[in-house]
Amino acid sequence: MNYMLEHFNLFVLVSLRIVAFVAASPLISMNIWPTWAKIGFAFGLAYVVAPNISSPVPDVTTDPGQFIVTGVLEAVVGLILGFITTLIFSAISFAGQAVDIQIGFSMAQMVAPGSTIPTGILGTFYNMLFSLYFLGMGGLDGMMMAILQSYSFIHIGQMHLPTDFPAMLLHLTGLVMSMGVELATPLLASLFLSDVTFAFMSRAVPQMNVFVVGLPVKLFAGLAMFALVMPGVIYVFNRIFLFLFSQLQVVLQAMGG
Template sequence: MLFGADQLMQWVHHYSWPFVRVSALLMAAPVFGASSFPVRGRILLAVLVTTLLVPLLPSVPAVDPLSPLGLIMLAQQALIGLAMGFLLQMLFAAVVIAGQSLAVTMGLGFAMSVDPQNGVQVPVLSQFYVILATLIFLAVDGHLTLLGLVAESFETFPVGSPVWDFQFAIRLVAWASQMFLLALMMALPALTALLLINLAFGVITRAAPQLNIFAVGFPVTILAGFVFILLSLPAVSDLLNDMFAQGFARISLLTP
């Protein structure tokens, strides 16, 4: 089979734009964008998803990817993919914030380990919540839902359509503010219990100043923190499911 230069350029026009959007999404999205995920596997997955998506996509404009207009369109496709992955990444950031708040309150802020999602050092409680969130994300087929959303984005936001208006940035900032609210809701049951325990130790210290509060308070606080974290796990699992549902709904609202 012979291939001409025109046919080769046509393939480049059809495959370059979806590949940039899909690869940017995989680079920024949780699980796919984790430092433990091989780069070669991410590239092969982007090629596979692009190959499956191209026959289902609407026609794309015949623009040279190396022309000034083509470079602008490439940057636009990368921005779409990065924005979609960044929204879900903020959910995992909320999980890390919740774990850090609990670790500092329990006295485990010094116990650090490497986060498998981002490759940075976080408290062990944050790593525990990140692993739990990752397992729930995969259990509810969040990775498949994310790939389905990027496929739908080519229908609602086709290649070559006008760029987003100012409301796009407003929606991103508004969702970033929800990150701290979700972190507080996740850590609130255990934080409330630990606050009451610390208040009780404060009263005991005033009543019996000779008591070594550090020798008694740290073991009790750590033990009580683990107990209340265990008791709050069912509510945290339900909250994570709701968080992922809200994240997918917000991704669908990014496109006009």
């Protein structure tokens, strides 16, 4: 407590970056965690990292304008890092929603745990499976190390966005979409072949009700293919996991100059 009072300006600026990161990043910002726990977690990290920072910071009493500007920059850094993490996580949701639409699970949507966004059954399962994989591989520790190491790349108040930052985000979005498609391709292909098969059968046997017969068959084919490609799903999970931290490193280097 004495340290926080003696270095109040530094502690507040460090806390702003970490609080913004916690508020914008996946898993940590989930609604299932109490707000007081997330705030305490963020201030705890700030208390750990603040003594290791020697950068000069403006004083809130003598230079309040510069202090506010620096605080806004610190919050922007945390929000950008959290947004990048959330964007890469969205590859899982994209794959799950694409499969749910084709298999028919999107008709029975549910609210994903910790979110207010309606998600299909497989979409929720994909998210839960990747979250468990992410936690099991130490992803939460990696995210905390990324925000702590960000002060080595971006000193307090020294953040600047490169001129090609929008292009970087656009390129990153394309890569995220491609990984989502790669994750969903085996199931989408099997469901497409099922649709083609039933299209030929409906021409050969017009009396058959394709909708009544096809829906359970597509469900069975999709679930069977999902079980068969599970090793490949874990492989893609690993690629997304490594891609997340490599992109955080790229973004830190870009904003730190």
